[in-house]
Amino acid sequence: MSIAASRRAQGVARYTFLIVLALVLTGGAIIFWLLKSRAALDDAAPTVVAAAGPVIRADAGVDELLQHAHQAMADQRLLVPAGNNAFELYLAVLKRDPGNRAAQDALREIFPFAAHAAEQTIDSGDDAEAQREIELLARVDARNYTLTLLQSKLQATRDAAARQQEAQQAGKRETVATARAPALAPPPAPAAPAAVAPAPPSPAAVRATPALTPGEQAIAQLQVESTSVEAAPRAAVRPKPAAIVDANGTTLPVLTHRVEPAYPVEARRTRRQGWVDVIFTVQPDGKVAGASVADADPKFVFDRAALAAVSRWQFIPGAQDGRPVAAQLRQRIEFRL
Structure with missing residues (x-):
């Protein structure tokens, strides 16, 4: 074998060994x-x-x-x-x-x-x-x-x-607004108005006022009293319903418009009576939503009439911290002849 052929064989063997070594290392890394x-x-x-x-x-x-x-x-x-x-x-x-x-x-x-x-x-x-x-x-x-x-x-x-x-x-x-605002001195308190004593009647006015007899004085007193009694009812203001507050500090809704349920024709004809417990939500606008029957006696007789009526009720909505909130209520509707 010539020297060139021997060197060529060694070079091929060297490259083959390097390729095999690279493949072995790559396979080991993958495994x-x-x-x-x-x-x-x-x-x-x-x-x-x-x-x-x-x-x-x-x-x-x-x-x-x-x-x-x-x-x-x-x-x-x-x-x-x-x-x-x-x-x-x-x-x-x-x-x-x-x-x-x-x-x-x-x-x-x-x-x-x-x-x-x-x-x-x-x-x-x-x-x-x-x-x-x-x-x-x-x-x-x-x-x-x-x-x-x-x-x-x-x-x-x-x-x-x-x-x-x-x-x-x-x-x-x-907090940010307070930090940016300049400190302001409190405004001075307004001065109290000076008391003005009533002026004594002038002699001319005294002379112009005729003296009243005891009978005329009694009539004038009666006129004053009758005017006060009649004016009082007109000035009276009807009180608002008292607000009810629960344990959480929430004001409960107040009913302002109640629609009475229509008595079912068949129940009226057969003289049937009963009641329906309705659960519903009073929304922040005072309207009723989500009305459903919780219990009834007898069942499925007055349910539809009760739900139709309660759904049309109007309330002053419940409130918490001065803002209207939704509230869940339960109301029994009686059906009596």
């Missing part, structure tokens, strides 16, 4: 990165599962969904987390099997507890989560008056937060 990424995923996986509950397959059947729903109810996951809670799982069962009695009975059973959980979410100040939970409850029983109470409480919480924020901003503006 190390994959192992490190998998270890990180393994460390994070238990936290995700613990927070969101067991993983549910997208093609899970009704029986499997029921098992997950029962487990969520046992774990007190009634409304949270979103997408993996007892309410949504039972609703998923009813979506696939609308007549499933197990899911229907379970939803009726846990509804009050879920409503209490939603109220606790409102108290915690998480408005977005509270609204989601109320909407989830409405998918089960949209006409339940508990939802009206929860929505009103959520709105009251939002209004209170808005008022607090507005008060803070107003305080900051006042």
Whole structure:
């Protein structure tokens, strides 16, 4: 073999070795990165599962969904987390099997507890989560008056937060204005007017006033007294109704216009009597909204007439810190012949 051929063979071997070494190093780096990424995923996986509950397959059947729903109810996951809670799982069962009695009975059973959980979410100040939970409850029983109470409480919480924020901003503006305004001396107190003694009657005036006889004096006194008694009723002002303030310092609404309900024709014909308890919200403009029946005796006889009447009532709205606010009221409407 010639010297040139030997050198050429050595050069090829050297380049081949470098290429193989580069490939080995690159493959090792890739394998190390994959192992490190998998270890990180393994460390994070238990936290995700613990927070969101067991993983549910997208093609899970009704029986499997029921098992997950029962487990969520046992774990007190009634409304949270979103997408993996007892309410949504039972609703998923009813979506696939609308007549499933197990899911229907379970939803009726846990509804009050879920409503209490939603109220606790409102108290915690998480408005977005509270609204989601109320909407989830409405998918089960949209006409339940508990939802009206929860929505009103959520709105009251939002209004209170808005008022607090507005008060803070107003305080900051006042502080800035006070710091910029120059100090002003208090204005001088106005001088008290000098007392003026009544001038004595002039002799001419005394002479011009004729003396009254005792009989004429009595008639004049009667005229003065009758004028005072008759003028008093015309000057009297009808007092406003006394405001009622609850324990939170909120002034309750005052009814100004009441519409009496129309007695149902069939109930009048059969001489039926009863009552209806109506729950409604008096809005800041004094109008009634969200009227619903809380209880009635007999049921479904006078409900429509009572709701139609209460919806037309007018109020002086409730107030807190001098500003109108929404208020929840309950009123019994009697139907008597």
